[in-house]
Amino acid sequence: MQLSLSGAKMAGVSGLRSIMDDVASSTSGTSADEWLNLSVGNPAPIPEAREMWRDALANALAGDFGQVSCRYGPSRGSHVLLETIVDYFRRTYGWSIGPENIVVGPGSQMLCFAAATIFAGPGAQGDRRVVLPMVPDYTGYQGLCMHDGGVVGVPPLVQREGDHRFRYALDHERLRQQSDIGMLLISSPGNPTSRSLSREDLDGLTAEAEKRNIPLVLDHAYGAPFPRIAEVHVEPVLHDNVINCFSASKAGLPGERIGFAIGSPRYMDTLAAFMSNSVLHAPQLAQAGLSRALRGGRLDHVTRTFITPYYSKKKRFAEQLLSELMPSDINWRMHSGVGGMFCWIWVDHDWFDDIVLYGRLKDRRVFVVPGRHFFVDPLSTPGPEGHGTRCFRISLSAEEKVIAEGIQRIAVVLREMRDAASADR
Structure with missing residues (x-):
């Protein structure tokens, strides 16, 4: 099949899309409880938001469909x-x-x-x-x-x-x-x-x-x-x-x-x-x-009363867990956002690689997103050495128990990566 230059560009699978495909194929045919998915970009299933949209679309269907x-x-x-x-x-x-x-x-x-x-x-x-x-x-x-x-x-x-x-x-x-x-x-x-x-x-x-x-x-x-x-x-x-x-x-x-x-x-x-x-x-x-x-x-009410507080609470929850569970002797840093739907983590060590982390966590049935996919040219990004490949993203849309267990496994894998690097020296 011959593609135009534009066709070849648009037919390619992005790095993050390949990760999403990997999540889908890896979890197919298994119980959802067997995996901890901290990579998902879906909004959290906030009941009041779902009810609002269900009502709005149901009323539109009943009154405006024709x-x-x-x-x-x-x-x-x-x-x-x-x-x-x-x-x-x-x-x-x-x-x-x-x-x-x-x-x-x-x-x-x-x-x-x-x-x-x-x-x-x-x-x-x-x-x-x-x-x-x-x-x-x-x-x-x-x-x-x-x-x-x-x-x-x-x-x-x-x-x-x-x-x-x-x-x-x-x-x-x-x-x-x-x-x-x-x-x-x-x-x-x-x-x-x-x-x-x-x-x-x-x-x-x-x-x-x-x-x-x-x-x-x-x-x-x-x-x-x-x-x-x-x-x-x-x-x-x-x-x-x-x-x-x-x-x-x-x-x-x-x-x-x-x-x-x-x-x-x-x-x-x-x-x-x-x-x-x-x-x-x-x-x-x-x-x-x-x-x-x-x-x-209603959208303003649901936003102010339910959506904004929900994510603010989840961010504080994740920040506290990271502070308690991440290894204190590893130079990890979280971006100082103001609320938000994600935690963005930087591990500033030459032994750390975001794709290696992704693979090791996948072996432990945890999904995160390698940070390089958010940089246009991660391998040559100026700034701290290797920064474009030393970050990863975790989502706050998951349930608190999933976030808690996921961060625990992340901490374990980081220790393993550090110890493996020390043993190779």
């Missing part, structure tokens, strides 16, 4: 949902927007893919790239461009904090040195680290986008106004060079693939055309359900 599921709809999004979003953001943030500022898509990742296709790649003035202002960042971004070298990550400044903490900071100077930028793309709060942009960081990125006359795409999949999985310091901003992407996935509805973007009409018109030319429009029953959850205020 109008939304039995006919095609507008590529920009259904009129009802667009008007609901306009009203919601006017009330929540005071934004002066209209339907021309919005595009609804089948998930925010599809909207990011559309933006990358529109604003990056070969063009009349040469190749332009998607630049991630700070890696590590969401691994799915690395598959957004249909040509090699189309995504570039800017390494962070690594700041150690105390004995077992560290923090990434944006390297604005290194970002300013990047050339041929077609668009900037960053998640905030971030996956995998849970770090949130500060107001200073956001202002700096916005100024850089404005100076170059390019879009800054802000992915709020974990942030404000929903699901607020982290203690968000900076709310979304409305700016001519900013495309804000929002998603219902981490608020408990990942399977229905529904998200939307808000930005300048000059960007939104091109995104709407992309939707028309590719997928026609987002699923309309899901649009009707999202509209109902937003319009009645």
